[in-house]
Structures are given as structure tokens and as C-alpha cells.
Amino acid sequence: METITFHSYRGGVGKTLLSVNTAVKLALLGKKVCLVDFDLRAPSHQSLFTSSSFSITSAAKSFTGFLVGNHEPQKVINSTDRENFYCVFSDIEILQRKESKIRTKLTQHGEGRILAKLFEFVRYCNSQKFDFLIFDCMPGITYRSLDALVVSDKIMVVTRPVKSEISGLRLVISECYSKLEGAKLFSILNQVEQQEDLAHIPNSLDVNLAKENVQGITKCLEESSVSIPLLHTFRRIPFVTERIYVLDEKDHPLTIEIEDFCSKIL
Amino acid sequence: MSEIRGNKGFESPSQKDLDDYLRQSRKSITQMKDGRPPIIFKPKKALPTKFLGIMLLVVVSSSLMLVGSFINFDSPRNNNNTDTTTTVTTTKLTTTTTTTTQVETTLPIDIEKDITTSIPLVEAFINTMIASNHSLINPIVINGTINRSQTISDLELFDLVWILSQFDENSEWWNLGRSLIFEKYLLWNKTSLLTENLRTQLLALRSMITYSNDNILLESDALESYQNLTKQLWENVCSAHDNVTGTFNPDNGTILHTNDQILFSQVLAKTAGHPTLFNFSITTEKAILLLNTIYTLTESTDGLPESFDTNLTRVSDVYYSHHQAAMILALDKFSSFLGSLAIINTLTNRLNNFLMNIFLQQDWSIAFTYNQTSHNLSSKIVLNDQLLFIRTNILQNKRNFADYTLSILKLNFEAENSSYFTSSADNQTQFLTDHVHLLLSFEEFLILETTITTYTDTEATSTEYPTGAAGFAWEFTIILTVLVFISYRRRKIEE
Ligand SMILES: Nc1ncnc2c1ncn2[C@@H]1O[C@H](COP(=O)(O)OP(=O)(O)OP(=O)(O)O)[C@@H](O)[C@H]1O
Numbered sequence: 001m002e003t004i005t006f007h008s009y010r011g012g013v014g015k016t017l018l019s020v021n022t023a024v025k026l027a028l029l030g031k032k033v034c035l036v037d038f039d040l041r042a043p044s045h046q047s048l049f050t051s052s053s054f055s056i057t058s059a060a061k062s063f064t065g066f067l068v069g070n071h072e073p074q075k076v077i078n079s080t081d082r083e084n085f086y087c088v089f090s091d092i093e094i095l096q097r098k099e100s101k102i103r104t105k106l107t108q109h110g111e112g113r114i115l116a117k118l119f120e121f122v123r124y125c126n127s128q129k130f131d132f133l134i135f136d137c138m139p140g141i142t143y144r145s146l147d148a149l150v151v152s153d154k155i156m157v158v159t160r161p162v163k164s165e166i167s168g169l170r171l172v173i174s175e176c177y178s179k180l181e182g183a184k185l186f187s188i189l190n191q192v193e194q195q196e197d198l199a200h201i202p203n204s205l206d207v208n209l210a211k212e213n214v215q216g217i218t219k220c221l222e223e224s225s226v227s228i229p230l231l232h233t234f235r236r237i238p239f240v241t242e243r244i245y246v247l248d249e250k251d252h253p254l255t256i257e258i259e260d261f262c263s264k265i266l
Numbered sequence: 267m268s269e270i271r272g273n274k275g276f277e278s279p280s281q282k283d284l285d286d287y288l289r290q291s292r293k294s295i296t297q298m299k300d301g302r303p304p305i306i307f308k309p310k311k312a313l314p315t316k317f318l319g320i321m322l323l324v325v326v327s328s329s330l331m332l333v334g335s336f337i338n339f340d341s342p343r344n345n346n347n348t349d350t351t352t353t354v355t356t357t358k359l360t361t362t363t364t365t366t367t368q369v370e371t372t373l374p375i376d377i378e379k380d381i382t383t384s385i386p387l388v389e390a391f392i393n394t395m396i397a398s399n400h401s402l403i404n405p406i407v408i409n410g411t412i413n414r415s416q417t418i419s420d421l422e423l424f425d426l427v428w429i430l431s432q433f434d435e436n437s438e439w440w441n442l443g444r445s446l447i448f449e450k451y452l453l454w455n456k457t458s459l460l461t462e463n464l465r466t467q468l469l470a471l472r473s474m475i476t477y478s479n480d481n482i483l484l485e486s487d488a489l490e491s492y493q494n495l496t497k498q499l500w501e502n503v504c505s506a507h508d509n510v511t512g513t514f515n516p517d518n519g520t521i522l523h524t525n526d527q528i529l530f531s532q533v534l535a536k537t538a539g540h541p542t543l544f545n546f547s548i549t550t551e552k553a554i555l556l557l558n559t560i561y562t563l564t565e566s567t568d569g570l571p572e573s574f575d576t577n578l579t580r581v582s583d584v585y586y587s588h589h590q591a592a593m594i595l596a597l598d599k600f601s602s603f604l605g606s607l608a609i610i611n612t613l614t615n616r617l618n619n620f621l622m623n624i625f626l627q628q629d630w631s632i633a634f635t636y637n638q639t640s641h642n643l644s645s646k647i648v649l650n651d652q653l654l655f656i657r658t659n660i661l662q663n664k665r666n667f668a669d670y671t672l673s674i675l676k677l678n679f680e681a682e683n684s685s686y687f688t689s690s691a692d693n694q695t696q697f698l699t700d701h702v703h704l705l706l707s708f709e710e711f712l713i714l715e716t717t718i719t720t721y722t723d724t725e726a727t728s729t730e731y732p733t734g735a736a737g738f739a740w741e742f743t744i745i746l747t748v749l750v751f752i753s754y755r756r757r758k759i760e761e
Pocket residue numbers: 008010011012013014015016017018039138139190191192234235236237238239240241242267268
């Protein structure tokens with residue numbers, strides 16, 4: 001089994017969109033996949049999946065509850081109408097209990113206990129013969145995102161070409177990624193303006209800026225002290241929303257890109 | 267998107283903490299991959315500053331208190347002065363209290379209800395057992411339907427007295443234990459104990475020692491015979507120690523049985539705390555020898571020592587989960603009497619890790635589903651295990667585990683109906699004591715609850731404090747001293 005975490009320093013770069021579509025696509029390709037909504041502070045998968053043409057065939061418990069010791073691993077995995085695809089949702093119910101000690105444990109250091117639970121989950125999935133375990137991680141360097149990074153085999157570092165990303169990426173590499181031993185790092189550049197789109201941008205200053213930012217990110221990755229090869233560049237696709245395109249929109253540009261991306265993973 | 271949605275309390279570590287966290291995480295994972303328990307590691311806190319701050323506050327408030335005691339409160343000239351001081355300090359107190367209030371977790375309502383409904387049941391049971399009409403040696407009838415014919419054995423009585431002694435001093439239950447040993451059963455008259463086996467002697471010694479500082483005893487004619495018997499027992503038990511091998515070697519050339527190690531630890535922890543009957547240094551020496559033995563025994567040879575072993579034939583060198591839990595409780599007593607010895611901390615950590623591993627095991631629930639047919643364990647021992655778990659968890663403030671264990675316990679009660687109280691063909695000795703143990707767990711659980719409520723109460727009323735600067739400063743000092751003590755102990759435990 002391969003454990004893959006989609007991570008980024010900043011929010012809103014496209015982790016959720018890419019990880020969900022990748023996970024579903026891998027399942028459609030016949031792999032047994034478990035997708036975990038590991039954005040504990042702003043979970044989104046449950047609503048995403050319930051509004052899709054997917055049907056969830058179980059009512060599993062939340063992963064958040066599992067992490068704090070409330071449930072067994074087998075209780076949190078949802079089965080779906082796709083034989084190979086399983087998903088795990090988080091909720092913020094525990095986080096809303098303001099002063100709870102559990103909340104503190106979950107949001108802060110955690111004394112290695114949350115990590116142990118996460119590892120227990122990975123081990124459980126392994127025992128269930130999953131081919132892929134995919135974490136859609138919360139952004140930034142928090143104790144919890146560190147947990148996910150530490151238990152992963154591969155880390156997909158998602159970035160987008162905006163100016164502030166460059167400094168953010170540099171920081172997260174030196175502070176965090178370079179310290180991870182064992183996991184293979186890959187980068188994904190998302191929301192890149194295509195050449196033909198650039199032609200439509202009225203202001204040449206913006207065109208230059210867009211190009212510069214892509215170069216900036218690429219340079220930052222090249223100069224990185226650890227190897228973070230650029231695995232894929234996703235173009236910016238207008239009107240993309242939070243949906244599972246790979247499911248029933250075979251010709252959608254995102255579906256096509258995701259297919260390409262998956263072939264690189266396999 | 268996270269850029270605008272805030273952090274919701276998810277903490278980002280500083281660079282140093284991050285490095286530390288990654289290092290420890292890697293270590294923990296390597297260990298788990300080898301099938302060993304995870305590492306439980308605490309954040310390295312910047313305690314010294316906080317610690318110094320609190321110390322400073324203590325000093326300030328103490329001097330305040332001193333000044334306060336010199337101020338003549340009736341003199342109008344000084345009134346303004348005092349008022350200002352009070353206001354300033356009140357603000358400080360409120361802040362201090364607020365920062366210590368973060369220990370709250372919500373208790374599942376049904377468990378709370380279960381506790382309150384179970385207590386009368388347990389009480390009724392015990393009361394019937396020990397009623398003055400000698401029901402202890404007669405068939406028991408509760409509510410006209412439940413009956414269990416069994417004579418209470420010495421062993422059960424010893425256990426009962428000891429558990430009762432663990433309730434708050436001078437509480438109803440504590441007094442019950444005292445009256446059992448000093449008025450009803452006169453244990454010290456039983457010289458026959460000297461010819462009993464080691465286990466019985468340990469049990470007797472343990473229950474006698476727990477009340478050895480009691481006024482009733484010290485003022486009674488029985489003191490001498492009590493002391494004689496206790497001393498004799500003590501010598502018998504101590505001679506079980508083998509000077510050559512450095513281990514405890516009581517009989518048949520085997521190492522002291524795990525249960526006896528725990529019993530002996532409990533005895534030692536008690537004697538170390540009450541040096542009136544015995545020589546303190548001897549006790550300490552024995553304690554360290556015993557701890558060393560246990561240390562060696564619990565050392566993992568091939569990865570994880572057996573914690574839940576289905577093969578129950580090995581007895582002397584296996585620490586089952588309930589042994590681990592019991593030992594953790596005993597070690598806690600040790601450390602409060604003997605001070606923080608490195609070996610106590612190491613051993614506690616080790617046992618904690620074993621136990622933690624059981625909790626984290628995928629199938630740790632088997633711990634609670636052993637049954638008579640598949641294993642030679644009675645459901646009562648399982649109950650006892652659960653109680654020990656609850657108490658250990660309460661001790662360590664692991665509320666969610668305590669809650670969980672308690673809820674399993676509750677399920678068991680429901681599943682087996684009242685069979686915990688009715689089983690008639692029962693010849694186990696743990697029966698009665700389990701119930702008292704249960705009560706003790708409930709008590710401890712409720713105390714934990716009350717402590718939390720008290721904190722909140724203090725906070726709520728803190729604005730009404732200014733009743734006099736000196737009196738106030740006293741309270742302030744006491745609160746701060748407690749705080750210092752708590753953080754000091756925490757730190758000690760962390761090391
Ligand atoms: N290649 C793309 N082209 C166009 N829009 C995109 C692309 N990738 C992502 N988006 C859009 O960007 C927004 C943010 O994406 P998404 O929610 O997947 O990011 P995220 O990294 O998961 O964010 P968060 O950190 O908040 O969880 C969404 O509205 C998504 O539809």
C-alpha cells in the first residue's frame with residue numbers, strides 16, 4: 001500500500017480538488033483506494049460526496065473521533081457504490097466543544113498519541129489490502145499536518161504560481177520538508193495559466209507576472225535542499241468548482257489532466 | 267479557505283519544537299513498526315519562565331500577606347491603601363484561575379447517571395454483606411430475590427479492608443474498613459496467619475498496615491499484639507528476598523509471583539510513608555530491591571512484553587494489563603512517599619506505555635470480552651481489570667479512556683443484567699471486593715468531577731473576594747502554592 005498526502009503551505013491551492021479527483025480516478029482504474037479528509041479544521045469531503053452522483057453506502061463515524069480514541073478504525077471507513085472506493089470524513093463537532101481537553105489534544109502537540117492513532121489507521125488500511133491511502137491534509141505546518149507527513153510514503157506538495165507562494169514554499173521547504181526523512185516528495189503546480197489563455201490577458205504586465213511566478217516557483221523547487229521533482233502542472237481551468245469531474249465527465253479538461261497525473265503515480 | 271478562516275486552535279510549532287516533534291515521531295513510528303508501543307512524548311515547555319513567574323507571585327503575595335497583617339484595618343487612614351491593593355490582586359487572581367481551568371471535559375450524561383444509580387446498588391450489597399447479624403457468613407438476600415451463599419474468606423476480608431482504606435480518610439467507607447479490622451474481625455488476634463502462605467501473609471500485612479497509624483489502634487491494648495503480628499509478618503515476607511540473586515525468592519525457588527510483587531509494593535509504599543512501626547531505611551532498601559526486580563522482569567526481550575496473554579499458564583514473570591495498571595497505582599503511592607526515584611519514573615513510564623499500547627491496539631476490546639469458556643478467567647477478574655483501568659486513567663487524567671472503560675463497564679452491567687450481583691455458584695474471592703473497588707472508582711471519578719467544578723466556582727466567585735487584605739492574601743498564597751506544587755509535580759512526572 002502507498003500512503004500519499006496532499007499538502008501545501010497555504011490554503012486554497014487545490015489540494016481538495018486534486019486529491020479527491022485523483023483518488024476516485026485511481027479507484028475507477030481498479031485500485032482499492034481509501035481517501036481521508038484530513039483537513040480537521042475545515043472538513044469538506046462529506047458535503048462534496050453527498051452532493052455528487054456517488055452514493056455512500058454506510059454511515060461511518062468521523063475520523064476526528066477516531067483520532068481521539070472514540071472509535072475503532074473499521075468504524076470510520078465509508079463504503080460507496082463503487083466497489084474499490086472508500087472514504088473517511090472528518091467533522092468539527094469535537095472542535096466546537098470549546099474547553100474540552102480532547103480538543104486541546106487534537107489541536108496541539110498531542111504527546112504522540114494522535115500520531116499513534118494515525119499510524120494505527122495506516123496499519124489498518126494496509127491490513128485491508130488497500131492499494132492507496134490518500135490524505136487530503138490541512139494546509140500549513142501544524143502538529144497534525146506533521147503527523148500526516150510523517151506517516152506518508154509520498155507527499156504531493158501543491159503550489160500555485162502566485163508571488164506569495166514563492167516565499168511560502170521556500171519557508172516550508174527549509175523548515176519542514178527538508179527535515180522529513182523517508183517520504184518521497186513531489187510537487188504539483190496548480191492553476192497555471194496556459195499559453196493560449198495568457199494571450200487573452202489584456203495587461204502585458206500581468207502576463208509577465210504570471211510567467212515570472214511560474215519561473216519563481218520552479219526555481220525555488222530546483223534550489224531546494226531536498227529533491228522535490230515537479231510531477232505535474234495543472235492548468236487553470238475556468239469555472240472549475242468543488243466537484244468530482246472524473247466520475248461522469250470524461251471529456252472535462254480536469255478529468256483528462258487527472259488521468260495523465262494518475263498515470264504518473266501508477 | 268484557510269487564509270481567511272483562522273486557525274481554530276491548531277497549533278503551529280516553533281522551529282525547535284518542530285524538529286523535536288519530527289524526531290520523536292520518527293522514533294515512535296519505527297517503534298510501532300517493530301510492534302512495540304508508541305512513544306508518548308510531551309512538548310518541551312518553556313516552564314522555567316512560567317515557574318519563576320508563579321514563584322515570584324508567591325513571594326509577592328506572601329509579603330503582601332505579611333504587610334497585610336501589620337495593617338490596622340480599623341484605621342480609616344489606611345483604608346484607601348488596602349482597597350487599591352485588593353483590587354490589583356483580585357485581577358491577578360482571576361487571571362491565574364482562568365489559566366488553570368482548562369481541564370474540563372464533558373462527561374457523557376448516561377455514564378454519570380449510571381454512576382449515581384450504581385452506587386446505591388453497590389452500597390446495598392456491601393451493607394448486606396457486613397450487616398451486624400453476621401450476614402457475612404450467611405446466605406445473602408437483596409431485594410428478596412438475589413441470593414448468594416458464600417462465606418467471606420480471610421482473603422476477601424483482607425482485600426476488602428485494604429480497598430476501604432483507600433477512600434478518603436475518615437470517610438464513611440474508610441471508617442468501615444477501620445471498624446472491620448479493629449472491632450469486628452480483630453485480625454491481629456489471628457496468629458494462625460504466621461503459618462499461612464506468603465500470599466495470605468502479604469494480604470494480611472497490607473490490610474493491617476493501612477490502619478496502623480490510627481488513633482484507635484495507638485490507644486488500645488491491642489497495640490502490642492498488633493505490632494507483634496505485623497512485625498512477624500513483615501519479617502516473614504522480607505525473608506522472601508534472596509540476597510544472592512538480588513531477586514525475591516519466597517518459596518519453591520521461584521521468583522515472587524507478579525501478584526505478590528504488587529502486594530509487596532503496596533505494603534512497602536505504605537510502610538515507607540508511615541515509619542512508626544518499621545525502620546524507614548530498611549523499607550526503602552527493600553522497595554528499591556523490589557523495584558529492581560520488577561524492572562528486570564518487565565524489560566522487553568523480544569519486542570513487546572506480553573500484556574494480554576491468552577496462555578495463562580505463566581504466572582511469575584508476566585505482567586498482564588491488570589498487573590500493569592495495579593502496579594502503576596502502587597508506583598504512584600511509592601513516588602509520593604519515597605520521592606522521585608529515577609527507577610519509579612522509568613517503571614511507571616514503561617508500564618504506562620504497555621498499557622497505552624493495549625488501549626491503542628486495534629483489538630484492545632478483547633481485553634473486555636474474555637469469558638469463562640474461552641479463557642480461564644472469570645468475568646469478575648475482567649471487571650476488576652476494568653476498574654483498575656478506570657482508576658489508572660483517572661490517576662493520569664486520561665479522561666477519554668476512563669470514560670470509555672466506564673462505558674464498557676456499563677455495557678457489561680447491562681448485558682449480564684444483575685449477574686454481577688447474583689451469581690450463586692461462585693467461589694471466587696474477588697467478588698465482594700470488586701464491588702467496593704467499583705465504588706472507589708466511582709468516587710475517584712466523581713472527585714475528579716468535583717475538583718473541576720470547584721475550579722469553576724472559584725473563578726465565578728473571585729470577584730467577591732475583597733473581604734480583608736490579609737485573609738485574601740492567605741488564600742492567594744495557598745492557591746499559588748498549590749499551583750507551584752502542581753506544576754512542579756507535573757514536571758517531575760514529565761521527566
Ligand atoms: N486547476 C484549477 N483551475 C481552476 N480552479 C481551481 C483549480 N484547482 C483548484 N481550483 C479552485 O480553487 C479553489 C480552492 O481549491 P481547493 O478547495 O481544492 O483547495 P485546497 O487546497 O483544498 O484549500 P484548503 O486549503 O482551503 O482546503 C476551489 O474553488 C477550486 O475549485
